Amino acid sequence: MRRHSPSIPVVPEPASVRCPTCGRVVACEPERRPESFPFCEPRCRLRDLGAWFDGRHAIPGKPGEDGDDA
Numbered sequence: 001m002r003r004h005s006p007s008i009p010v011v012p013e014p015a016s017v018r019c020p021t022c023g024r025v026v027a028c029e030p031e032r033r034p035e036s037f038p039f040c041e042p043r044c045r046l047r048d049l050g051a052w053f054d055g056r057h058a059i060p061g062k063p064g065e066d067g068d069d070a
């Protein structure tokens with residue numbers, strides 16, 4: 001009698017992800033995911049873009065504004 005080795009790597013694929021904007025669960029199966037994936041809806045995608053324009057996604061590390069003595 002031989003038995004299957006129990007060391008089969010079982011990696012459960014995430015059935016869903018979180019919307020980066022509002023944190024709502026978004027299905028990621030090809031037939032279920034929204035057009036706005038990974039955002040739950042186009043509005044959230046726009047909001048994320050808006051955040052960029054708004055400066056809320058500020059890049060850490062300011063350009064040296066006080067070092068222009070040259």
Ligand SMILES: [Zn+2]
Binds near residue numbers: 039044
């Ligand atoms: Zn969302």
